[in-house]
Amino acid sequence: MSIQQQHYTVICKALLAADHYVTLLAVSKTHPAATVAELHALGQRHFGENQVPEALQKMQQLQSLDDLQWHFIGPIQRNKTRAIAEHFDWVQSLDRKLIADRLNAQRPASLPALNVLVQVNVDAEAQKAGCAVVQVPELAAHIATQPNLRLRGLMAIPANSDDPQARRQSFLRLQQCYTDCRQRGLDMDTLSMGMSDDWALALECGSNMVRIGSAIFGSRN
Numbered sequence: 001m002s003i004q005q006q007h008y009t010v011i012c013k014a015l016l017a018a019d020h021y022v023t024l025l026a027v028s029k030t031h032p033a034a035t036v037a038e039l040h041a042l043g044q045r046h047f048g049e050n051q052v053p054e055a056l057q058k059m060q061q062l063q064s065l066d067d068l069q070w071h072f073i074g075p076i077q078r079n080k081t082r083a084i085a086e087h088f089d090w091v092q093s094l095d096r097k098l099i100a101d102r103l104n105a106q107r108p109a110s111l112p113a114l115n116v117l118v119q120v121n122v123d124a125e126a127q128k129a130g131c132a133v134v135q136v137p138e139l140a141a142h143i144a145t146q147p148n149l150r151l152r153g154l155m156a157i158p159a160n161s162d163d164p165q166a167r168r169q170s171f172l173r174l175q176q177c178y179t180d181c182r183q184r185g186l187d188m189d190t191l192s193m194g195m196s197d198d199w200a201l202a203l204e205c206g207s208n209m210v211r212i213g214s215a216i217f218g219s220r221n
């Protein structure tokens with residue numbers, strides 16, 4: 001198992017060439033700790049996981065590496081909030097107040113505030129996780145009042161569609177929601193959108209954090 005180093009290099013160069021600073025989140029779910037270590041050696045620092053037990057095992061194995069930033073990007077079950085609060089640096093998939101309150105209460109005082117992105121159900125899909133667009137400012141404002149959480153911005157996974165225009169509309173809706181929140185005085189600096197297949201389009205629409213798995217690590221099977 002090995003990373004697609006050429007793909008990684010091409011993506012990093014493209015991000016550096018963008019007209020604004022873009023953070024690359026390497027989505028390492030299903031890939032072993034050794035692969036994360038390989039990418040860390042190339043300078044990668046932000047990694048994304050969507051299963052708590054799998055992530056904790058990798059963190060344990062990679063304790064000796066400097067500056068790793070772990071992002072939780074999966075659905076959050078309430079019985080997993082303590083482990084997330086104790087071990088992650090970022091949560092990108094927060095979509096309801098109850099989970100925000102649990103993470104705030106369970107974040108250890110010895111750690112910096114947990115960085116939080118609100119996940120937005122940007123295409124109003126029935127089965128999809130995420131907060132409805134109209135409810136985002138209220139949830140974000142609530143998070144901003146929690147001392148052990150640090151509101152950073154918004155994340156979305158657009159609806160599956162082969163139509164690039166539809167995808168663009170989804171990204172622009174999230175970008176608009178982000179702008180609205182900031183205009184209401186909510187302090188946000190992170191707009192997380194774009195994955196292996198559509199990160200270039202997401203950048204055009206204002207993304208400043210892309211979450212890339214298969215294009216770096218190969219397919220997950």
Ligand SMILES: *Cc1c(COP(=O)(O)O)cnc(C)c1O
Pocket residue numbers: 027029050073074157195196197211212213214215
């Ligand atoms: C798996 C995942 C990704 C990465 O998907 P790829 O298509 O492999 O780049 C990005 N974001 C979230 C929330 C994911 O679960």
